[in-house]
Amino acid sequence: MPDRALSTPLEDSFERYLQDKGKGRGGDGGNYRRNAARELERFAEWTAGDRGNDDWTGIVPDDVDREPNFDDLDERVFREYARHLGGDRGLKQNTVQTYYRYISAWCGWCVNEGYLEAHYAQRASAMAPLPEDDGRKPGDQQAWTSEQRHALTRHVDERARDAVEAYTTLSQDTDPLDKQRARYAALKAARDRALVFVLAYTAVRVGELLRDPNDPRRRGVRWEDLSLDDGSMDVYRKKQQWDAASLPDPVISPLRSYRQLMDPPTERWPVFPTFDQRTLAGLVREELAERGERPEAITERREEYARDLLLALDGDIRPPSITTDGARSILQRLSKEGEVDIVHPKHDYLAPHGGRRGMGEVLVRAFGYTVAARYLDNSEEMVRERYSHIEAGELGDVATEALDEVDHLGK
Structure with missing residues (x-):
């Protein structure tokens, strides 16, 4: 092996590896890339002596002043790192296994790319300190029970009905801004109801339904992706291709009434847009400025609306979909408001994946x-x-x- 490869600092290989493993144009997206980058950074810090106990000085000899490079790696290094992961950090057995697999995958890539002569991380002696994998995926065990599903869907249904009725029964002489506030409240409640029903009954993965900031291909479903008459929805599946998912009967009515209330200006609007005021305010200002409106005119126009979302609807300023993290925040709020009875070691709310797993149980x-x-x-x-x-x-x-x-x- 060329000395040049052995003398290469470890961190010089990270970006190329992450690009190869990333998704989207240029390999810049994807959850795997994000998680692998985090673990590689931790590994780099550990090799430099910045992680571990007080006696740990890293893998570079004490009498040498340089960054860790590939010449410093052997199976003993990976054995020590496995021991470090399984130490007193309080990590679960399968979590330790997962973190080690990220480093092991990088090690295998380094062999293929000529940085290393052997896959040291996969040698038996290197993996010996790893704890046994209990076969469970951390945090992926919650499943909505029938009682929980009914409690949450009943809560969001009642909430949406009340909000829509409050808006549609306003008198004609209601102040325009008060009417806008009522419409906004109805839209938000209807969006939340539709989201909960979709998660509860379709078994679609939340990453297939909503926007993932780490994967540009997952921009969230749009109205053009839905066929309410046929009971289907096109989603970008985990297997990296578009496919049709079923929309069962309980989902159709919440989606249809929500669409009627929203009346999106185009089919390309997201089904579940963000309602975050800061995001929408910046989007509206930027879009109106690009259309040639002056700052004073933009301010005046925004003051005509109780919420920027309503201005975006009228002006066809398309907002982004809520993110997968946003969905978790919504479900936390709704689970608490609905007083859903939840006993789970990790989640104190009905998490999105629990809806899918609960439907799996039913099916x-x-x-x-x-x-x-x-x-x-x-x-x-x-x-x-x-x-x-x-x-x-x-x-x-x-x-x-x-x-x-x-x-x-x-x-």
Whole structure:
């Protein structure tokens, strides 16, 4: 191996690796890239002696003054890092495994690119200190129960009905700004209701439904992606391609009434736009300025509206979709307002993925693994693995019935 490769600082390889693993144009997007970048930064800090206990000085010899480079790496380094991850940081077993896999994947890439002569991170001695993987994905175990689903959907439905009625029954002599405030409140409640119903009944991944700032291809569903008459919605799937998802009957009415209330100026408007005032204010000012309006005129026009969202609707200034993090914030608020009973070790609210997992439970129990896999856009093997507790319970019932039958015959 060329000495030049061995003397290359570790961090000089990071950007190329992240570009190769990233998504979108230039490899700048994607959750994997973001998570890998975070773990590589932690690994770089550890190799330089900036992480670990007080006695840890890094992987560079004490009598050498330079950055860690590839010549410093061997299986003992990765063994020590595995021991560091599994130390007293309080990380779960599977979390340690996940963090190590990011570094291991980078190590394998470095072998292919000529930085290293061997995949040290995958050697048995390097991986020996890692804890056993318990097979669970951290934080991915919540599933909305039927009671929770009904409680949340009932709350958002009542809230939206009240807000829409308050707006539509205003007297004709109501002050224009007060009428706008009532419309805004109705729009927000209707948007929240539609979002909850979609998450509760379609089993679509929240990353397929809303905007992901780390992946430019995931800009959130638009009205042009929905066919309410056909009961379908085009989404950009996890498998990196567009596909049709089903919109079951409970979802159609909330979406239809919400669309009627919003009356989007074009089909390219997001179904679930952000209502964040700071974002909308900046967007409106920027768009109107680009259209040639002077600052004073922009200020005057904004003062005519109770909220910038209403100006955006009238002026066809398309806002961005809410983000996946935004959806979590909305569900936190709604779960608390609806006083939904939640007992979960990690989430004190109904998290988005719990809606999908809850529908998976319903589908597996009602129609079996094959139908559930098609609806969930997963392989049957994966669905069987994730919902294995259902089959185990059913087999337990079979065993109980068999024992009862044997005991009956023995009498």
